[in-house]
Amino acid sequence: MVPHLTTALTGPLLELERCFLDNATSIEAWLRQQWLDHMPPFYGSVDLRNAGFKLAPVDMNLFPGGFNNLHESFLPLCVQAAQSAVERICPDASKLLLVPENHTRNQFYLMNVARLANILGHAGLKVRIGSLLPDITEPTTLDLPDGQKLTLEPLVRKGDRLGLKDFDPCAVLLNNDLSAGVPTILKDLDSQWVIPPLHAGWTTRRKSIHFAAYDRVAESFAKMLRIDPWLINPYFGRCGKIDFHERVGEECLAAQVDATLTKIRAKYAEYGVEDQPFVIVKADAGTYGMGVMTVRDASEVTGLNRKQRNKMSVIKEGMQVSEVIIQEGVHTVEQVNGGVAEPVVYMLDKYVVGGFYRVNTERGIDENLNAPGMRFEPLAFETCCNTPDCAQAPDAAPNRFYAYGVVARLALLAASVELEETAPAELELA
Amino acid sequence: MVPHLTTALTGPLLELERCFLDNATSIEAWLRQQWLDHMPPFYGSVDLRNAGFKLAPVDMNLFPGGFNNLHESFLPLCVQAAQSAVERICPDASKLLLVPENHTRNQFYLMNVARLANILGHAGLKVRIGSLLPDITEPTTLDLPDGQKLTLEPLVRKGDRLGLKDFDPCAVLLNNDLSAGVPTILKDLDSQWVIPPLHAGWTTRRKSIHFAAYDRVAESFAKMLRIDPWLINPYFGRCGKIDFHERVGEECLAAQVDATLTKIRAKYAEYGVEDQPFVIVKADAGTYGMGVMTVRDASEVTGLNRKQRNKMSVIKEGMQVSEVIIQEGVHTVEQVNGGVAEPVVYMLDKYVVGGFYRVNTERGIDENLNAPGMRFEPLAFETCCNTPDCAQAPDAAPNRFYAYGVVARLALLAASVELEETAPAELELA
Numbered sequence: 001m002v003p004h005l006t007t008a009l010t011g012p013l014l015e016l017e018r019c020f021l022d023n024a025t026s027i028e029a030w031l032r033q034q035w036l037d038h039m040p041p042f043y044g045s046v047d048l049r050n051a052g053f054k055l056a057p058v059d060m061n062l063f064p065g066g067f068n069n070l071h072e073s074f075l076p077l078c079v080q081a082a083q084s085a086v087e088r089i090c091p092d093a094s095k096l097l098l099v100p101e102n103h104t105r106n107q108f109y110l111m112n113v114a115r116l117a118n119i120l121g122h123a124g125l126k127v128r129i130g131s132l133l134p135d136i137t138e139p140t141t142l143d144l145p146d147g148q149k150l151t152l153e154p155l156v157r158k159g160d161r162l163g164l165k166d167f168d169p170c171a172v173l174l175n176n177d178l179s180a181g182v183p184t185i186l187k188d189l190d191s192q193w194v195i196p197p198l199h200a201g202w203t204t205r206r207k208s209i210h211f212a213a214y215d216r217v218a219e220s221f222a223k224m225l226r227i228d229p230w231l232i233n234p235y236f237g238r239c240g241k242i243d244f245h246e247r248v249g250e251e252c253l254a255a256q257v258d259a260t261l262t263k264i265r266a267k268y269a270e271y272g273v274e275d276q277p278f279v280i281v282k283a284d285a286g287t288y289g290m291g292v293m294t295v296r297d298a299s300e301v302t303g304l305n306r307k308q309r310n311k312m313s314v315i316k317e318g319m320q321v322s323e324v325i326i327q328e329g330v331h332t333v334e335q336v337n338g339g340v341a342e343p344v345v346y347m348l349d350k351y352v353v354g355g356f357y358r359v360n361t362e363r364g365i366d367e368n369l370n371a372p373g374m375r376f377e378p379l380a381f382e383t384c385c386n387t388p389d390c391a392q393a394p395d396a397a398p399n400r401f402y403a404y405g406v407v408a409r410l411a412l413l414a415a416s417v418e419l420e421e422t423a424p425a426e427l428e429l430a
Numbered sequence: 431m432v433p434h435l436t437t438a439l440t441g442p443l444l445e446l447e448r449c450f451l452d453n454a455t456s457i458e459a460w461l462r463q464q465w466l467d468h469m470p471p472f473y474g475s476v477d478l479r480n481a482g483f484k485l486a487p488v489d490m491n492l493f494p495g496g497f498n499n500l501h502e503s504f505l506p507l508c509v510q511a512a513q514s515a516v517e518r519i520c521p522d523a524s525k526l527l528l529v530p531e532n533h534t535r536n537q538f539y540l541m542n543v544a545r546l547a548n549i550l551g552h553a554g555l556k557v558r559i560g561s562l563l564p565d566i567t568e569p570t571t572l573d574l575p576d577g578q579k580l581t582l583e584p585l586v587r588k589g590d591r592l593g594l595k596d597f598d599p600c601a602v603l604l605n606n607d608l609s610a611g612v613p614t615i616l617k618d619l620d621s622q623w624v625i626p627p628l629h630a631g632w633t634t635r636r637k638s639i640h641f642a643a644y645d646r647v648a649e650s651f652a653k654m655l656r657i658d659p660w661l662i663n664p665y666f667g668r669c670g671k672i673d674f675h676e677r678v679g680e681e682c683l684a685a686q687v688d689a690t691l692t693k694i695r696a697k698y699a700e701y702g703v704e705d706q707p708f709v710i711v712k713a714d715a716g717t718y719g720m721g722v723m724t725v726r727d728a729s730e731v732t733g734l735n736r737k738q739r740n741k742m743s744v745i746k747e748g749m750q751v752s753e754v755i756i757q758e759g760v761h762t763v764e765q766v767n768g769g770v771a772e773p774v775v776y777m778l779d780k781y782v783v784g785g786f787y788r789v790n791t792e793r794g795i796d797e798n799l800n801a802p803g804m805r806f807e808p809l810a811f812e813t814c815c816n817t818p819d820c821a822q823a824p825d826a827a828p829n830r831f832y833a834y835g836v837v838a839r840l841a842l843l844a845a846s847v848e849l850e851e852t853a854p855a856e857l858e859l860a
Contacts, residue, residue: 028553032513077510
């Protein structure tokens, strides 16, 4: 699709990629079958880590904020996939309200919103943008660096419907992850679609619940392909009652870190991997790479100094961290332009529509690359993710990207299962 | 998508393109609504003619044979659209039997079959190719010019199912237009999907029925946009009892030609068009551009010489022509590399997946370009058809291709209506 981007895929030949390539038809048929039973999220993005011997999702975002990072040659795929998604939510209507994050000064994020509105417009929706910000009291037009303009308008709530002045949409699309809680104005919109549903927001969502669903998806997928599920699945544990300031929960944390490292060591021994095992400790609810720590030994989490404890205890919107997930770290073997690279795959409906590398020249191969305050360079994928080519080597770009698209869709499927299982109606029954 | 193809779009600025561009969101919403009531054909291609003041379909093929002419950068879009089509026919199965035309020496056609099998494979189907040719009695592998191989296998009929040895597919995909009649082996496959349905073949299909359905689609679409439907719809008439050899039906033909030319003249006067009106006379059932004649005056069809009558009386597979359609001719203003160019748009499910120009340096702007024995040069479209760009001129490539994609989808919708109306069950009721 983008013949002239340079990229340096330098990982070792991956048996897993060969396996995906040889079984592409079965994989697609298996996924098709899964989507009969599970409704795909409207959209999503997945952060992957490729260790050469292992390719796994480490984060699944249900409010993707980097559509602007996709190369514009992926736009037609985005539009086609959006048409499919829109059929499900607004088959006979055409107005959609987009509610973004409250970042009015983050030009990159605003370009994401503009790109998303553009894609949905091409798919046949009249899109307008409603802001949760109290200081947006009238239509406010922002200039974007690429010459585009974006107009934010004040939300208008009427009964159980949300809209704008003279704009009554059939659906409300959230591009706001609700880290700060669910605003009252978004609650009880009983006669409109709210997508993703409110319980997909970080107010209620937990990474550990997602990865528990992913465990089952990976197990089932691995069984079909007769591979070890560990090759696509990171171990994890969780601690539910942490207070970093008060040093509450350190024992749980140390025990989970130790248990996870022990399991990783056993797998490394089984596969002859000589890297040093590590885990990532991060907030169970949250995003933006805040409150994240690389840990190589359990002793590291028992004696945290004040600075480390401060760093871990607060995430986006100033939320306190009281639950953490301890996730097997996956080294990344991909390097682009001298920086460590992590693939991010974008999906609309059940389709992979593109992706990019998050490249960070100041971080190591065992560190979180989505760090706050640290600029990463997005590098658009060179080809699409749905056209593997058996005539090429397993690590050729179309085949590597195909493998990324497969694992990303497994995470998307897990998100679908997770959202079904955590839907409020079911919680009430419990 | 294909940034480096050269193409020369030299037509005058088209008001219609501006109208489509300004109303793209409404057009997409309108089409989405239509597809709720009508099932899109599995695939199709539409020949368009762009006269500058008018853009209209002149032929709608339900067994498209030029997937090999699409630039490979369109492959991801094809795969994604095929995934959507496959969901409808084989959601929980994965074997598909492809039955091609009996052209074992036409390398271009064989590359089309290979490309189609490739797309469907990527969409998660195990595709094998069953030949209707009696001399294919065992698997026969053909070498293609691009180094690919294609294996044709003998069909095996068991009860009401068609397959191959050890291959029982969930669906039979026809890429054979049944010009020679419906082979017994394809009849009464009651427990398998046969797509397109048998009545889509030229044994029963009639262009005049398609264009009657198109009349209604164009009427409804034009009403929504408040434009004259003639701008997207060619007039037509038909004669049902023609025998060119015996000179039977000449009066009907002359009368229809005259009536159609009269209507065109009135429209040309209304719009100040100074071109000479013409009609195309062609077989009502048939394909491959055989039995086609450009007529500028009714007197031309009453005194045909033997050679002309021979040419008109026989089409593909030696079928006699007894019914003809008299279709308003649409000049083409598009020229590529000094040749007259006609856009051909390819669709899978309800999605436009690409297209190419049929370029013919030996033909005039009022002649059929798909002539037998005459090589045309396919030139892949430069961009996709689903990403119009308001910031560019209406005749910029993305916008012109968008307009092509809109009109092509109207023809696809008409084909869907046509197939519903001509389905055997409904005929029995009549």
